[in-house]
Amino acid sequence: MNDKSITVTSPLLPSLEEFFPYLQDIWERKWLTNNGYYHQELEKALCEYLRVPYISLFTNGTLPLITALQALRINGEVITTPFSFVATTHSVWWNGIKPVFVDINPQTCNIDPEKIEAAITPKTTAIMPVHVYGTPCDTKKIQEIADKYGLKVIYDAAHAFGVEVNGESILKAGDMSTLSFHATKVFNTIEGGALICQDEKTKQRIDYLKNFGFAGEITVVAPGINGKMDEVRSAYGLVNLKHVNAAIKNRHKVALFYRNSLKDIPGITYMEDISGVKHNYSYFPIFIDANQYGMSRDELYFKLKEHNISGRRYFYPLISTFSTYRGLESAKPESLPNATRIANSVICLPMHHDLNEEELHKIIQLIKH
DSSP: OOOOOBOSOOOOOOOHHHHHHHHHHHHHHTOOSSSOHHHHHHHHHHHHHHTOSEEEEESSSSHHHHHHHHHTTOOSEEEEOSSSOTHHHHHHHHTTOEEEEOOBOTTTOSBOGGGTGGGOOTTEEEEEOBOGGGOOOOHHHHHHHHHHHTOEEEEEOTTOTTOEETTEEGGGSSSEEEEEOOTTSSSOOSSOEEEEESSHHHHHHHHHHTBTTBSSSSOBOSOOOBOOOOHHHHHHHHHHHTTHHHHHHHHHHHHHHHHHHHTTSTTEEEOOOOTTEEOOOOOEEEEEOHHHHSSOHHHHHHHHHHTTBOOBOTTOSOGGGSTTTTTSGGGOGGGOHHHHHHHTTEEEEOOOTTOOHHHHHHHHHHHHO
16 A cells, blocks of 8 residues: 555645746845835736736735735624634734624535625624635625625635636625635745735735835835735746646546545535636535444544545634634524534545545545445
8 A cells, every 4th residue: 555645735836947047036136025026027927817907915815814904994893704714713803803703605615695684783894705615605695785784895715716707707806805825725825825906096005004004215104014925935926827727727637536436425525616617626625424424524534644644624613613702692603503514524635736546546445435
């Protein structure tokens, strides 16, 4: 048996030969950060690739969430999902805003628009949905609710790099969208992120906020932070952008293999492609019905681990169960039945561009037997 570890993800890495000339140029320019040449080039390249009007690069994927709330001057309460990575809700908390959790749609794992209105109070100022696993939210319905109540919409699109609906980038929905370029993502800059907005004035405010609030050498217009991306990671991103389409193509093949191999196993369900959506295959979650499958999610998770296969219980436990948030009225498990059930049944299988046939067969054989 091949005992090589099969990781849940693997970073998209450019070759050193390809990356080296960029490093050489950075060394010659002696400009390592502060909106340098490669930072500007990557912003332009990403605008073109993602087909969005304005993008602002950040040093990680959490700071764009924090900055988006600042840029739109959000306060009071923000409606969000408990089924996400903790950064989503942490960004709300860091801004002194109260998160209000709403249950998810069990088919998409995204916030259920049908349950948003009931959570709106006079203190609600925004909605922060998440395109979970890169599956698009019901942006039309969410926007209708936002317009009705005068709310802002900030999408956590950390998983949704390159995702489109009917030929339109999902990143153009709402007032702003954020991306993560963490090493585990479809496109990475090692660590990094971005904030997408719709107009030049907002982009300017975001750029002030991520650079201490400086609007000039001696002018500070806002209490900003330091969220800038450096030149080395910007150049790395430019190189990686050349390979992301091929990586997504490989991920698609993995998704097709999984679906074909898992379709007849009782107690295991998974998500299908949605008509009109250009997916990026960032994750492959499966959902375990212990009664039908004969083994609980955790039993399977640890069985895979015993054979050097890393799945991920993503997202478990729910954000609403963590000590910071569990005292909130909206965090009660009885208010979040779908999210609770999905969190207790999900495993994300290994999904990346480097998986080979032998590894995939090993994963499937273990799940089958």
